[in-house]
Amino acid sequence: MSISFELAASIRNDLGKGATRRLRKQEMVPAVIYGAGEEPVSITLGHNQLMHSTENEAFFSHILSIDVDGKKESVIIKALQRHPAKNILMHADFMRVSMKEKLKVHVPIHFIGEEEAPGAKQGGVVTHSLVDVEIQCLPNNLPEFIEVDVSALEIGDSLHLSDIKLADGLEMVALLQGEDHDLQVVAIQANRAAEVDEDVEGAESAEGESEEGSGE
Known part of the structure; x- marks a missing residue:
């Protein structure tokens, strides 16, 4: 994988709602690391570094490295809570990765060839039913994205x-x-708006010709 993500974190000993509010005022994000047969660990990360990382779609489909007070953990992000009204990250869940165990990760879909598609050239509308797909694989095989x-x-x-x-x-x-979970990913549909416009134009043209005929 060409992109790597490394985050710095600290052990969080002060738990509870009051402590969480204080952390957020200090522009820190509470988080937890769990899985791989080890005890969960509560941590804190800098809000800006985490926010900056999440702006790259690859962050959500990569194995991340978190340095927790000098101990590095290999993880994937499993959940990210955002403020409902503000551009603020509220909490993050990270799951430890075992290189010998398969994991499930949602990987973004990259659509290619849309401009060349005959249906698009004919005025059809390309509709994306899915923007990512859940993949199961060993960590070393995890793709950055899937091309369609x-x-x-x-x-x-x-x-x-x-x-x-x-x-x-x-x-x-x-x-x-x-087989019943074989979901549609993408389709090219007729442009209904264009068809309606053509029908209206055709009706208006026919009406005009009728009026001219009756005038004679």
Whole structure:
């Protein structure tokens, strides 16, 4: 993986709502690290460093390194709580990663070939039903993103999860649950607004010709 993320954190001993409020006033984010058969650890991170990292979509599909008072932990982010009205991070959950155990991570989808797609050239609208997909794999196989090529789609065509070709070692979590979980990923649909405009123009043209005919 070409991108790496390293965060600095400190052990959090002062727990409770009052302590949490004080931390946030100091521009710190309370968080927890758990999993891999070890006890959960409460930590704090700098708000600005965490916010800056979350601005990169790859942050959510990468193995992260957190230095907790000198001890490095390999983790993935599992949950991120944001303030409902302000651009503030409220809490984060990180799960430890074992390099020998498969993990499940939501990986962003990158759509390619939209401009070349015959359906798009014909005025169709490209609709993204999914923007990410949950992948199961060993940590070393974790992709930064999944590419979906739509360059061959006509109007009315669509691609589902089963149409996505994955690299060796990757599994689609939804498809492991059965064929009825084969969700649509992308489709090209007819531009209904354009069709309505054409119908209106056609009706107006026909009405004009009728009036001219009656005038004769």
